[in-house]
């Protein structure tokens with residue numbers, strides 16, 4: 001496969017490119033879904049092909065092919081260069097690439113149990129059994145599913161990169177929906193999007209879906225008769241780690257994508273309130289807020305050995321002691337922003353998509369409190385968890401989130417369950433009110449397998465290390 005990648009790179013150089021790279025990608029995906037005790041769908045798909053990038057002047061060209069022969073590879077390289085030449089004729093900012101060591105290496109994540117080798121019957125039994133259990137415990141609609149991806153990539157560049165990677169990812173989710181007279185309630189496990197990682201089937205076994213199926217169905221039914229979340233302009237809010245993962249994804253992760261900050265990427269609510277001139281001085285949150293983008297975390301969904309430009313995975317500080325200090329970048333965006341090196345955050349969804357800036361594992365570093373300590377330290381507040389709805393403005397600043405479940409906190413104790421909890425805030429003011437942060441034992445690497453970005457659209461796999469957090473003075477229970 002490296003031979004095809006190198007043939008494409010050579011052809012692009014021969015056609016005038018000053019830089020070229022090629023990525024052969026072979027990806028298999030399997031997904032199964034069950035409903036109310038029966039397996040209803042099984043998807044098994046495979047794609048293999050090559051994407052070539054060429055840079056001429058300040059214009060990129062991209063061309064892909066699913067025909068893996070030397071002749072086709074050379075044609076793809078020449079086509080990428082021809083497109084680069086055409087885009088170079090349109091004036092734009094001068095593009096350079098930050099330097100990166102040209103490594104020859106291989107990388108694979110740790111997998112104890114290959115998810116695609118676990119018998120389909122066993123996986124189907126798991127899903128049908130947990131959905132049956134949810135039905136038996138009061139769910140009107142019980143759904144469960146898993147996804148598994150097995151991806152091999154071969155990357156070569158005109159600078160001498162030659163990198164092979166094998167990445168196995170999988171995860172699962174389930175949810176129980178109950179219908180009341182006037183409303184529907186739902187509980188999901190382990191979160192609205194499930195839980196996914198760069199791990200084998202051991203991840204799904206550790207989730208213990210069977211051990212949680214009855215509980216979530218019963219909680220969904222209890223929610224029907226639970227009181228509404230109170231409406232308060234100011235309260236103490238404790239947020240569980242699953243909802244925190246989405247809070248980080250939407251209000252930090254997307255906001256620090258350098259292509260958005262530079263105005264390159266305006267699709268999917270795609271600019272940012274952050275101004276590069278204030279990096280290093282802007283206060284994003286309280287002193288407790290430390291966020292990194294770290295693609296080296298074992299098992300997290302945004303982990304890899306090298307990004308799709310051959311930049312080695314490495315941790316990047318995004319927020320340190322509450323101050324905004326870093327961005328998610330690639331070689332060209334980093335150079336344009338005056339950064340010394342790429343953040344290694346460029347990936348593509350498939351061989352036939354142009355790599356772009358993507359979250360790796362963007363998450364909070366843990367603090368020193370436990371969830372129980374936060375509850376004990378709260379006289380009057382609300383605890384919420386498991387995302388249900390979200391909205392955030394184009395600049396990633398004003399947001400409103402709804403959660404599946406909440407509890408009143410009174411005098412340091414968890415009180416009544418409440419339904420339809422929501423909270424709202426403005427990025428830096430909200431993060432500035434963070435005053436208690438979960439400790440390392442509660443640090444969870446949540447995975448989001450469905451982050452949409454770009455035109456044509458690409459689906460990204462991102463990770464979000466997260467802990468429960470307490471925020472002071474938050475507006476909750478906003479209706480409508």
Ligand SMILES: [Zn+2]
Nearest residue numbers: 249254451452
């Ligand atoms: Zn996203």
